[in-house]
Amino acid sequence: MSFETDVAQLRASANPQRIDQIAQAFPSPDDIEPWHQLNAxxxxxxxxxxxxxxAQLPAALDEYQDELRRYIRRYDDLRxxxxxxxxxxDVGIxxxxxxxxVGLADALRAVANHIGCCRAQILWLLGEQDRLAIPQLALF
Incomplete structure (x- = not known):
């Protein structure tokens, strides 16, 4: 039996109700909270x-926001x-x-963690942006 045949059998033998329960147990990506603590x-x-x-902050924010969008797309795709x-x-090995x-649940959990981490990184960058903002001087 070939690897592809084995994988097809594993996919076919999966419990569809359990798969639905797993996918529905994970929240919408909008509901995934940023991590409360972000290690340095x-x-x-x-x-x-x-x-x-x-000067680096705008590009860094763009990069992390792009990364967050990629994680959300992957999470939505898994769901x-x-x-x-x-x-x-993943399925066959x-x-x-x-x-x-279990593979689906682990993949969803991993991507949800990436979303939470990325959101925390974005919040950290926004905090740095606020901290480093040059104060505006009054004109009058």
Whole structure:
């Protein structure tokens, strides 16, 4: 039997009700909270010089917002296409023993964690932007 045939059988033997329960148990991406604590190792890499740091912030924010959009697309894809969104490697090797249902739950959990982390990183960047904002002087 070929690997593709094994994977097709694993997908076909998955419990559709359980797959639906798993997908529905995960919240909308809009409801995923940012992490409450962000270890300094996960802070975006910015210059120590405040002027350089200030100049780097817009590009860093764009980068992390793009990353967040990619994670949300992947999360939505997993919730919508379920097992079809998992690779043959995931189904046939990584989750061969524990089952494709566990694979889907683990994938959703992992991407949800990435969304929460990325949101925390964006909030950290916005905080840096506020901290480094040049005060506006009154004109009169």
């Amino acid at each position: 190792l996960l802070w975006p890499d910015l210059s120590e010089n405040e002027n350089s740091r200030r 919508a296409r379920r097992l079809d969104a998992l690779s043959n490697y 990584a989750y061969r023993v524990s089952g494709p249902e």
